[in-house]
Amino acid sequence: MTTPDDPTDAETGAAEPHEEAVGRATDLAAGLVLCGLSLFAIAWLIPNYTQPADSNFDVAPGFFPRLAAGVVLVLSLGMIGHRLLRMAATPGAASGVAAVAEFVAWCVIAAGLYLLLVHVGFLAMAFAAIALGSILSGSRNWPVIAALTVLLPLAVDWGAWLVFTVDLP
């Protein structure tokens, strides 16, 4: 779905040459990663973690996961071929490097939030998420950030107990 954020010319629907090249490289990289992942699933994951190899009733339990992964593999190869031959890029595909950098940053943030949730508790995780999130998103309204950081987690914690009788970690 094309959105107003896409690097596509709103009037003509054509991407800028530089953005098209970036998008094409991203598509090729994504295709290669997907090929690798689906080959990994077909060759190692499914044979080693799906039992038994055969079924007395119908097709083997591994048949359908293998079929789904196989379809992903074929389509990924098709996408790579299409991008190589037609030199076409999908509007909306941003720089792969930026996407990977954001992904890694999120992995670090998510791991931090999860460890806080498990080892310290919900309130600590919520305080950190709201305070850091607000500051990194560009808000500098300190009184509001402070109030939000303290009051919202307490209200959610209290509401979860009051309405659902669930004690948050």
Next chain:
Amino acid sequence: MIDNLLTGFEAALTFGNLAFIAAGITLGIVIGAIPGLGSVTALAILIPVTLYMSPLSAIAFLVGVNKGGTSGGAIPAILLNSPGTPEAAASAFDGYPMARRGEAMRAMKFALFASVTGDTISDVLLIALVVPFAAVALQFGPLEYTAVLLFAFALLAGISSDSPIKGLIAIFAGVFLSTVGLDPIDSTQRMTFDNVELYDGLNIAPLAIGCLALASVIEQMFDLWRARGSGRRAEEAFRDTETKLPAREFFSHWKTIGRSALIGSGVGMLPGLGVTLAAFLSYGAAKRASADPDSFGRGNPEGIIATEAANSAVVGANLVPTIALGVPGNIAAALLIGAFVIHGIVPGPFMMTMHGDLIYALFASMLMANGVHLVIGRLGIPIWSLVARTPRALILPPVVVLCVVGVYLPAQSLFHVAVMLAFAGIGLIMRRTGFPVVCLVIGFLLGEMFETRFRQTLLLTKSDLTAVFQSPIALAFLALTVLILVRAIRRSV
């Protein structure tokens, strides 16, 4: 039938019943607007509350919760581009661009009015067609379901991305993920790594909330951070420049409303296909029928109307197989069956004869609930629109916390929270590389049914796929699948 319905209105039109309907709708909208807590969670939480109510009040209350919960999911989709439930995902396609250009209130009005209209049309169809449509639904066997699902996959791939190949990759990646857990026929382990939490497979709530809601929120937060770093002025809050939506303007889209309500009703009458599929089929149909299909995804109100009219139409139509066959149309209908049983009503072919008075009172309550929904939803719009006027930097971080709570609450599982955080990362990288996240979620959602029906077809036909030529319904859907794929691929090349 009219006499029965009038008697039903006589029984249902009491202050107490209306109050329970209003309470159900209000709770449904509020819970449905929180990412992770859709109508299913709302129903599951509130069923025990109905133990102290009369059977009619209890069912009317729960129907209100279901209606409110389904339409409530559109609120975060429009205001924050983070749909609380998969069925509201298509509302974000056009709702969020409308909110960005200062039409948040109009977008929410379109969503509410379409929801109520679609629901009303579906309720009328439910009352008129409950018996004959049950007979049609029985004609759908595993082969026909397999063909319908393939058709849905092709349609989704075509409408949800500029590249159908990326849509198909995302769908089949979702189907692959749905195979984690116990095999549906042999009950043997598949990719569970001996983790008990994975025996039932990956849970839909953490996967969908992670990919759809949380990924969108962190994407917006990264955008705000980058905009600030590069010295550009970040888009901090939306200004409501246009708020009015005259009834004439809304009803000028009557073709889309009618078509979407019929699609939602048709999908709802077939057990298991679900609300999300109805929403996307309807969105695709509206886009194809439009004179300006390129405007979809850029803030065309018809996109919101198509989605909301269809997903709300499923609510009423889902009760057709529930009442006529005792077969729940989706999880919400299964929970309603549980509530029926708690109150001494056994759903199935004898329900109309044994509890006819109650069923017609329920129909009357459903029609009344649509009016109540309109009033409560309309009163709530100015309150929700405050969210649109609040700076993004202050709105988005609390949504991260609500996502964590919304996923933790139903099963109280930290594993689900971890799955959600992981899929938020996957959703983020998919968004940045142009893969439609919605396709992954819907592939996952329909994957188990696709596998079961496909394997049942192989068993029944002894793996003879030429059996498809003996089923005109399956043949028609497969032909449409090929046609849609060819058109989508030709358009993208």
